[in-house]
Amino acid sequence: MMLSERELKIAIKLLEAKLPMKTKDLSQDFAVSTRTIKYDLEHVKEWFQRQQITVHAQPNKGIWVTCDDCMRKTALQQLLGDERWRQSPDQNVRLQRILVTMFLSQDYVTANALAENLQVSRNTILSDMNFVSEYVEPWMIQLERMKRKGYRFIGAELNMRLFMEHLIYANLTNYEIYQIMTRITTDEGESEQQFLMDATLLSMFKIAERHLKKLYTPAIAQLFHQSDLILLLIRLTISIVRLEKGQTIDGYRVLNKSLYTDDASLFMLTLMENVLTELELPLLHNEFLYLSGDIAKDARGIDLTIVTNQVIQYVSEKEGMDYSKDPKLFNRLFAHLSLRLNKGVFNVSEVNPFADEIKADYPRLFKNITEACQIHLGLSAVINHDAFISLIALHFLSSYENTFATKRKVRGLYVCATGGGVARLIKTRVEKEIHDIEIVGYCSIMEVEELCKREQVDLIISVFPIQSTIPVIVVEAIPTKRDIEMIREHVKPLLKDGYSYQPSLPHHNARLANEESEQVSLEIMLKGFEIFHEISMVFQKDIREERKQGLQFHIFLMVHRSYFDKQYDDFLYTNQSLSEKQQGDIETLKKILEQLQVSVQRAELMALLQYLK
Template sequence: MLNIRAFRLLVKLLETSGSVYLKDLSEEFNVSTRMIKYDLEDVKGWLNTREIELFSQSNKGIWIDCSEEKRLAIIHTLPEIERNDVYLNQEARVGKMILYMLVNTDYITASTFSERLDVSRNTSLNDIKQIDELLQPWKIELERKHGTGYKLIGDELSLRLLFEHLIHADLTNNEIYKIMSGVTCRDLLIEGPMLFADILPLYKVVEKQMARLFASQPKHVLHESDVLRILFRMTISITRMNAGFTMKDYRIIKKADYPNLTVQLMEKVYEQMQYPLFEEEYRYITGDRDNALNQIDIVKVTKEIIQYVSDIQGIHYHKDPKLYNNLFAHLSLRFQKGEINFTEINPFTKELKKNYSVLFSTIRKACQIYLAPLKISVPDSFISLIVLHFIVSFEKKFNQKGKIRTLYVCSTGRGVARLIKNRVEREIYDIEIVKNCSIMEVDEICIQQKVDLIISVFPIETDLPLVIVDPLPSKRDIETIKRKVQELLRYKNFQFNNLLESTEETIGSQDTEFISQEIILKGFEINQEIQLAFTDEIGATKKQALMLHIFLMVHRFYFDKQYDNYSSSSNHSYDKEDIQKIKEILDVHDLQTHKAEIIAILHYLK
């Protein structure tokens, strides 16, 4: 078994094409060289069991000697290695503790946790203190009973959504492939997914029945995300029913009313488990219970998330209309599926959490504030997709001038300049050393290269920001440069925010793609708000016609045209409150239309 640091050392060595020095590893992991040596002994032992050698040489460094094919094979299985051959960190242990409580009826003691996780009782007690923080967004409480143990208390749907979230948080792309292969019988020899041990037998029951059903159905009868949702939710449903918990309604489903694949699958599985087929369990598995999502004000939620991130980050994201449009469209598509828990797996999640940790944490907090109260789970895979929208906005709108353009000044303009350039750019992402020169060339090159910052080995007179460093920059020098770069970036953002405020009104006239996107999204927003405001008055057959009319209305407005059918207003009388309600919705979206347009919309009401 490896500890977390030893595992990361293994990853570093596997992903490094050449050798790496002990001192560099010590600096990177912020521990002594002695600690690195201890961890390397564990890594060496782990590699030896796989007939791979770890070499070290004082003037060359440390490296792994194996074929490229074998190296890639191990890299491909790193998630499984981390899960099986690495001591669990606190976050992983806390997740396991919650899962134990979700599958059991009785209270669980700290001693039981320590036995199951192979840690001391004190470690378990420290881990338990962290559970409350993880449960908070789900509106679930950890009940403590002295001398008896711990138990989760909360709404059954919330508990099941947390259950599903923990499963998805631990899922890898490789395991998704295994799941789909098992269900479709694509590869009968492939080993199954590494799921939580307590639910694996029940999962296998569902998987086996689904595979049989798929064998008799045409290919692509279900989307991958639907397969994952049905598999996991059906497994969770049986697990919770085993523990004595249901969705609180015991009405038996009428199979004739639901002639679909899910009911057929449930019938087989529940019959095997000797459980009745409850309608509420069907609604949970299919997501029908999540229809409340259709009532969410997506416009409001989108604006709230963007405004929150803008305030915390100090960047005017709320001034970027394309970010709003793209994020609104993204959330609309997700919520219109009628699902509370999102099953997509984002392969960039870990990289985004590492490279954009502050932005990721800020967006996670925003989602917990504005989505979690609506009983919408926000797994990291879902958050990372939102993070990508903000990154695109920053790169295209708020970081248009690129990195901080830097001039490196040394005594001759040559010497160790290339070494300095490589080291500084490797350690500071937002910097670009555009030139190195001698003191005689500074003024001329600053003008030619439009330099933002000067790094110099000796004091010079200049009006530009200046950082003086040792001939071979020390760690302290690197930190000084980093602070100066961050300061300059903040100033650039302030300049660009002011520029954006003065030019944002003209953006639409310069970008036809943006105009068409604006029309579509504004039409969608208005249609959603009107249909919500008149839910009972709009017949099902007229909803699509109303949506088309509203889209054409928005299109007319953008091209300075108005609805010209005035004759309708004289033949009918309409409720003034209804007219005012529609007018207010249009006013919110800065859509000024005459009364005939509003009367035309009222035609679609019952």
């Protein structure tokens, strides 16, 4: 007996859940009736019985399974591997397999061949192909139909690859990401996997993963985020698959390795060279640029300081709300655009699970941000811009929702595989529902231990089933109502057990309650001018002339934030790699500020780097 797609997802939920799940909650999660869920559960129970896993059900409590960790892991691997592959494909699954098949094909693919491969009728395939055409259109790819020959994709090689990596990455489950990272970072042996929907892609992925595991050291976590490593593997897989079929990006120019000397580039070069040597493929210039993301850069020359302000101003005018009054919005949006457009490494085809929800719930805001980006960023160069726009929208939504900061008690850490904007919205939602918790940061699996120590974390909220001495709650990537309740239940005993958190004291001594605002303003202005003068003298040759005014304004705001303990939000935790010069500049800036008795967080120092050459 094969499980349907919904039954398979229910089985996975039961295995990952720590608390009983109620039928009504499952019906809400899948938007079907409770009767339908009960019918699905009968099939799910039969599947668990064959795996010798006990299923419990109790009125007013719910349904849950009991088994040891080894059996749970084995069952999850089977569900995510063979069962998911063998299930009767619904239209969504069929579309994905059709897309992969056509991407891997060098010639036309006939409807008959697709029908035979997917074991459905030819008419079903003909109907599906209309959806395939719509699916690839945002990626600047066309579906060509030729009588007696079949179908094929027409589009730039880079667009084809970006689309494919998006498709693969978007379909990875949290458990699969956890498995991949566990295999790379530990001595755990190879486990069965079939998440890439095709044997060719899977075999190449395993080769790339094997070589990454050999090269991985804890120092790599300082160069690459978890999502970077996953996407690095996916891009390397796609690159070697296309190279084997003779599909390169603009020719066969060989890479000059001497041009790349930074640690991140050297690591990618070594990984790529090892894999290509095994497969007897050439090391090409454009293939390395694709792997690193540099080939997709098209925003060089844009002054992001000006553009960020222009986008905020445009949206403010259209929305009738002065977002410029929120300095944190500028800081976050500027950092976001800098990472996406200046760094340009791994964020071209990013995934935002809130994209459809944001577009549906805030159509006006989405439209206004799209217009702002088209005018000031040249959005026509951004492929799959819905995800790009929705991530920017998250910053505006967070700015709107986070008007007042409230004190929390339990310090929570969110472990995920998504971007900072998504994590921030989850932070907002969790804190809005549960007033006794503060999500102090988010990170990947590799950074949990370090961040727990740094932030004195009391509770870990994770989309992965990680092991820790600190209490862990495993939730969905987008927390459901049941997840919120589960977090609430864990927060209560932590508060009782003396985990209550007292916010750290400001960097400055407490200000007198009757201090005159005029004196405060004067002190901030003088201090700001003093710092700007000192930095201008020390970095005289490094400050871009067109950014001097922006730097001065930034420093004044920085002093204001420091004075009132409202500094940059350090919630976005990242191990962004810095060059030797940048690291030296950071230390110089830090010494200047310490000498002038202004204490700032590292995020403020990172922001100041943006004004230097």
